[in-house]
Amino acid sequence: MQLFPWGGKLTSESINFFSPIVIWTKFSSSPQKYDILYSAFRDYYKVWLELIGKSVKETDGSQIFHNLEAQHRYLTWRAEKDPGQGVLKKLIGDTLAKDLLRSFLFNGVDELGSKKFNDYFPHYCGEEGTLNKKGGIVGKSFENRPWDARGKFLGE
DSSP: OOOOOOOSOEEHHHHTTOOTTOOOOOOOOOHHHHHHHHHHHHHHHHHHHHHHHHOOOOOOHHHHHHHHHHHHHHHHHHHHHOTTHHHHHHHHOHHHHHHHIIIIITTTTTTSOOOOHHHHOGGGBOGGGOBOOTTOOOSOEESSOSBOTTOOBOOO
16 A cells, blocks of 8 residues: 655644545645546545445434534534635635635535534634634644554554
8 A cells, every 4th residue: 555645734633533544645746646646536435435335324313413513513623724715715705705615615514503613622712702813723733644554543
């Protein structure tokens, strides 16, 4: 198995939302590298389809609630901390960018739960309940892949 080079810093907060098989990479452009990346994507997609085909509908109410809250927590994180947010705001303005993030890219963030970003991530809460945009990295930042080739987490 070939691992792609690690794509740079990833915060410990963000890493909670990724699996050990995440492809977080940056590399110089070449047709061969794109072919390898596309092949990895196809392999991942095939496994995903197999898992979905074998899945069983969850019926336990507490597990359903847990799953919905976990999904809402992820969507809430992404809607607020998506790295493309600045580019979108420059291209289409604050209001349209926020609408695009919340109603399209991270659809469900306003429907799956009522908790707000500061409820899930209180360490970002500034004075008077405002969101502290500065100092957004809490904890360790991983400059190298924090998992080994078998998926064992190497970080703390």
